[in-house]
Amino acid sequence: MNIPDTIRNNLRDKYGIHVSSAKTVSGGSINQAYQLETNQGALFLKINVSAPEDFFEKEAEGLKLLKSAGSGLRIPEVIAAEKPINGSPGFLLMEFIDSGSSGDSFAFGANLAHLHQTNSDQFGLDAENYIGSLPQSNNWHSNWPGFFSEERIRPQLRMAIKSGKMDSRVLKQWDRIEPLLYDLMPETEPSLIHGDLWGGNYLFDTNGDAVLIDPAVYYGHPEMDLAFSHMFGGFSGEFYRGYESVSPQPSGFSERKPLYNLYPLLVHVNLFGGHYVSQAEAVLKRFA
Missing domain, CATH: 3.30.200.20 (Phosphorylase Kinase; domain 1)
Known part of the structure; x- marks a missing residue:
């Protein structure tokens, strides 16, 4: 063509x-x-x-x-x-990067942890960008819960309400959840993250090295990338072992994971609607 x-x-x-x-x-x-x-x-x-x-x-x-x-x-x-x-x-x-059939997942995980050691003094980015085709706000914040709420969840909820995909009551649910974030989410330095780390946004080249594509970068919580990697699968146990060889995770990640993934879920609500709406509503109900 x-x-x-x-x-x-x-x-x-x-x-x-x-x-x-x-x-x-x-x-x-x-x-x-x-x-x-x-x-x-x-x-x-x-x-x-x-x-x-x-x-x-x-x-x-x-x-x-x-x-x-x-x-x-x-x-x-x-x-x-x-x-x-x-x-x-x-x-x-x-x-152009030729893809290989497999690669070193342990090194992939370890190198992602090294990426997350690239830090800033605030959460955000010096400009807006996109997640999928949706705008992604990155105003600077001094703390992660404030950034997560104001720059990630509330804009998506407002978009979903405006389009009629979700009822306005979801904002009241989020009002109840937001104060809990300070206890639920462990403190961290702002880390450079890929921002859209699902299985379709990496490949292995013919040398077996991991290649990252289609980013939605900002300085955020490293657990955002890890949570997103679980959302649709596509990452092996060796990947997570490699990550923890460099940056062991604080306890309780499995309980926090649905909350982090509320953001990509809401992005999918706004892009596709359908069953993503009930999934997002279930997360809000669970934490509210």
């Missing part, structure tokens, strides 16, 4: 990249993706005609931040990120 001529010409004129062929590959649920053969080797191109105009710029910034941490995790090299212009869709161009 061919890519739009506007993008092909942009790559040639602005970046000196001449595309000889383009093959459709998997690129997630909201993007068109291609493996390009070019005069600079194989490259990976993502296109989206309906996403916000800065969508790929924010993804590129997230990838660069993860790469700068030097955690041992492989992060794709960003070559170009462009907004839509003159009817041409926005796009993200990166190095």
Whole structure:
């Protein structure tokens, strides 16, 4: 399948990249993706005609931040990120990474723990970004419960109420839960996290090294990544053993996990509705 001529010409004129062929590959649920053969080797191109105009710029910034941490995790090299212009869709161009059939899950877990040792003095990020196609607010907070409530849960609840997917009573339930967060969630330094760590957002390369893709980064609680990794599966016991070899978890994580995962659950409520609504309501009822 061919890519739009506007993008092909942009790559040639602005970046000196001449595309000889383009093959459709998997690129997630909201993007068109291609493996390009070019005069600079194989490259990976993502296109989206309906996403916000800065969508790929924010993804590129997230990838660069993860790469700068030097955690041992492989992060794709960003070559170009462009907004839509003159009817041409926005796009993200990166190095193409061949996936292998398996990899070193223990090293993956240990390196994720090293990533989480990249710290900030506050929770948040210096700009908003996206989780899936939804905006993700990252205003700075001095404590994690305040950030989690104001920047993660309340915006999603308000969005779900506005769209009619949830009843307004869920905000009253959250009002009862919020004061409990200070006792339920262990204190931590703000840690650089991937932010959208489910099984579809990593792969192993042909050397068996873990590669992180599609981030929704911010400085948050490291248990957010770990909780999300349990939500849909796809992470082995060796992964968790590797993580704990570097950063042993405080006790009680299994009890806290549904609360952390309320955030991705609400994101799925707002994106897809359906059975995610009853799952989110069950979590709110459990803690309220």
